Amino acid sequence: ATNRTFTMIKPDATGANNVGAITKMIEEAGFRIIAMKKTALSKELAGKFYAIHKERPFYNDLCAYMSSGAIVPMILEKDNAVEDFRKLIGATDPAKAAPGTIRNLFAKSIEANAIHGSDSDENAAIEGAFFFSQFEQF
Numbered sequence: 001a002t003n004r005t006f007t008m009i010k011p012d013a014t015g016a017n018n019v020g021a022i023t024k025m026i027e028e029a030g031f032r033i034i035a036m037k038k039t040a041l042s043k044e045l046a047g048k049f050y051a052i053h054k055e056r057p058f059y060n061d062l063c064a065y066m067s068s069g070a071i072v073p074m075i076l077e078k079d080n081a082v083e084d085f086r087k088l089i090g091a092t093d094p095a096k097a098a099p100g101t102i103r104n105l106f107a108k109s110i111e112a113n114a115i116h117g118s119d120s121d122e123n124a125a126i127e128g129a130f131f132f133s134q135f136e137q138f
């Protein structure tokens with residue numbers, strides 16, 4: 001069925017001027033952009049977004065990194081969106097990401113890994129609503 005996922009191009013990729021190249025791959029893979037903007041997170045907001053990882057050893061570094069530059073959050077629509085998008089971006093660790101995936105091509109490290117993709121329909125809805133109101137979704 002057609003459904004939605006949430007993604008965010010991360011500071012390493014916006015800093016490297018790869019927003020266009022990554023967005024092109026997303027559209028060419030059949031995803032429709034329902035909402036998109038360029039913005040930035042404070043450390044506090046990054047902490048809220050990643051609250052699920054609060055107890056992880058990498059949490060503080062992750063929040064510092066995610067607030068270090070611009071991000072491009074998007075809501076995307078496609079058949080089987082969550083699963084297909086996670087295939088398109090590849091594994092969290094770019095060293096393990098399959099050839100041709102977005103992280104294989106653009107990520108710098110396991111932390112600065114170019115892009116986020118929701119891991120479930122439920123989290124996609126929560127994460128999309130974190131950035132976009134109903135009036136920003138087309």
Ligand code: CMP
Nearest residue numbers: 053058062092110111112113115116117
């Ligand atoms: P993401 O899939 O957006 O969600 C959690 C993020 O934490 C992940 O991408 C990475 O940016 C970061 N992350 C996950 N695992 C590690 C790790 N072992 N070390 C550092 N950062 C990590």
